[in-house]
Amino acid sequence: MFGWSCNGGEHSVSVSCTVVSGLFIGVHISPVRYSSFQVKPPKHIQLDKTLKGLCYSGRLVEAVALLCRTGLEFNPATYALLLQECIFRKEYKKGKRIHAHMIVVGFVLNEYLKTKLLILYAKSGDLRTAHILLDMLLEKSLVSWNAIIAGYVQKGLEDVGLSLYNKMRQRGLIPDQYTFASVFRACASLATLEHGKQAHGVMIKCQIGQNVVVSSALMDMYFKCSDISDGHRVFDTSQNRNAITWTALISGYGQHGRVVEVLNLFHRMKSEGFRPNYVTFISVLSACGHGALVDEAWEYFSSMTRDYGIRPRAQHYAAFVDVLGRVGRLEEAYEFVSNSPYKEHSVIWGAFLWACRIHGDRDLLKLAAKKYFTLEPENAGKYVVLSNAYATFGLWDNVAEVRNMMKESGIVKEPAYSKIEVQKEVHFFLKGDTYHKQSKQIYEMVKLVDFSLNNSAYASQNVAIIKSIKDTRYGLDSIVTHDGVKFPCWPLKDLSSFKQKFSPEAYDQLDVIGIDEAQFFEDLYDFCSEAADRDGKKVIVAGLDGDYLRRKFGSVLDIVPLADSVTKLTARCELCGKRAFFTLRKTEEMQTELIGGADVYMPVCRQHYVAGQVAIEAARVVLESQVQCGSYA
Structure with missing residues (x-):
């Protein structure tokens, strides 16, 4: 039996009624009307109507309280109505009370009510119970599968959600728009481009149209997997554009720091008659930060209230603080934070703390750190942010103090993890992980790249590092060695685009080019040959040469004849x-x-x-x- 309790009353209570039955199904119900009942089973039809009337009039709390007090069993339609209202209003605790009442009175669930309860528990985040209900279903409908898949994705267990999607497909069910919305969100979070493309292909094959939600999720998936062209193509083929789809497009370009495109798309959105929302402005302000466009950012920030009646939220204030911080205007940023209506919000102080750390203002950093910490001190991530900020200036006493406070409070930060998709398989890596099948080779290869590049840096040479866009383990634009040293890098789909993206002028100044996870680049041979032979660059390549069956892996072996030296770990x-x-x-x-x-x-x-x-x-x-x-x- 499930572990719930119910505030239900006696099973044997009597009823007397002094009101006309038809009055209970109106829009308005007297607050004291339902309390005049004394229930006497089995003649509780009037009470059943009262529960429905309370539900229809928006009095869900009173309806659930009355239901639990009666201790009587009602018909399935009444329970379904009450559960649906709980789901719609996100009153999940009330829904669990209804379920507890059903257990207490011995009500036998039909398939429809099992599905309703599954949806309720999945949306509430209680996936264990939701999965039990899924297993109880004799016929698992598409609705039940959609609910459990969406529940796992919303909980951050995207890999489980995709596994359930595949299981559903194996049982012959055809996905719908709700299924694909969850699947695309999962693929976006995991950065699994191949899985996302496969799901997109299934959607096209099944001739399932794209509504606004699906189009936005699909665009987000492509953009987060660094496939900008396909993301924009989804927008171009979308039949039902609105502010949500426009915002998804603008946000996608913003994720990649494409400032010009973001601002052009924003003005195009307005010129075509679409009204931006608060999320749109977050993307626009963030883009201004990447481009150091202070005046433009202030104009956009001001126009929110002036032109659109949108009250800026904490995220908008933080975005503008970031704009000021990027150009070193820390005093203005501090004044802006101090005068904002969200000066007690940690997201603003977090942005200001980052700016102080970047520009080396020790005094303002101490002030920002103190304020940042007092807001949500139970947040484990803040201890790490503070410790790193103090370490930037060599304030080791402060670092030790933060770490001691963390120990004394019993706060433990969950270990960081990253993921990468290789040949349609998602690999997860914990920090310090040694359980991956090739962990030793991975650590040694990164160590080799680290050593080689450090030697180049020591000789005061200009170095650029390239990695595959498939590798998002350490962020989109960085790689990290096994001992925690981070290097900025250029995430690319192919090597041939590097010179243009890096700019020909900057490329000419390069001495060394490092390539990590080289097995993912099909044009590895041509790039290395051109860079080394024609352009005179020193190219350091790290990658796997074979799989567990000792078969060739990618193009790494092809460049051996080009190499001055080869080190096999x-x-x-x-x-x-x-x-x-x-x-x-x-x-x-x-x-x-x-x-x-x-x-x-x-x-x-x-x-x-x-x-x-x-x-x-x-x-x-x-x-x-x-x-x-x-x-x-």
Whole structure:
């Protein structure tokens, strides 16, 4: 049984009524009318009408209180109406009280009410109970699948949501617009472009039209996966444009710092008769920050109230503080923060703290840090922000104080994680993670890149680092070494676009080009050949040359004939301690990508790799023969 309680009354109560039954289904109900009842089962039709009347008139709280006080069982339609109102009004606790009442009175749920409860629990974030209800359904409808998928995505468990979507598809159900809206949001959060494109293809194949919500989610997915052209193409083909779709387009360009495009699109949006909303202005102000456009930002900020009647929120004030901070106008930023109606909001002080840290104003940083910390001191992330800010100026006593406060308060920051999609498989990495199947090779390769680039930097050479847009583990425009050193980089889909994006003039000044995760670039050979042979650049390449079956991985091996030197990193065989050149998969799975740790993979020498492959193949033959024997039994 579920662990809920109900404030229900006695099961045996009597009823007397002094009002005409028809009066209870009107728009207005007297506040004291329902309290005149004394209930006597089974003749409680009048009470049933009263509950519905309270619900129709917006008196949900009173309806639930009356329901729980009666201790009587009502018809399914009444429960469905009450649950729907709880879902619509986001009164999830009231909905759980109704469920508790149903359990207390012994009401047997039908499939429709199970689905309603599933939706309620999924929206409330209680996914464990929602999943139990899903398993209870004899016929799992599309509505129930949509609810549980959306619940996991909203909870931040996007990988589970996508897994359920695939499971739903395997059962033969055709997704609808609500399904795809959740799937695209999940793909956007995970930056899984291939999964998103596959879902987009399914949507087109099923001839499912795009409403505003789906179009916006699809655009957001493409933009967050750095596919700007496809994101804009979705907008161009959208049939139902409104402020939401325009804002999604503007925000997408803003995410990539495309200032000119953001401002041009904003003016185009207005010229075509669409009214910007508060989210639109957040994107516009952020773009002004990237472009250091202080005067333009102030004009946009002022126009919110003047031209559109939109009251600026804390995020808008923080965005303008960011604009001032980027150009070093810290005194103005401080005055703006102090005079804002949101001066007690942490997001504004966080923006100001960042500006002080960037421009090296120690006095203002201390002031901002103190204020920032007093707002939401229970937030673990703030301790990290403060510690890093103090460390920037070498204020180690303050750093120690912050960390001691964190320990004394018992606050533990959850370890950071990142993710990357490789060959349609999403890989997750925790900070300090050693459970990935190729963790040793990954750490050693990054260490090699770190060492090589540090040597170049030490020689006062101009260095630029490139990585694949698929790699979002450390942010869109940076890579981080195993010991926490961060380098800015250029995320690219292909290497051929680097010179133009970096600008030909800046490219000519470069001495060294570093390429990380090189196996993802198909044009690796042509780029390295041109950069090294024609342009005289030193090119440092890091990447994987093979998969766990010792097959070629990407184009890394193609550039070996071009290289001045090649360093192949190795580990230690877990079986004999010799040098390990290969990774052995210990399970019988055949798919190319399989996530696992020491229970699935181990680094091994050549001898143990061959022996292990033979043993695994023999075990597979035995298992297949057992299955065949069983099928003829």
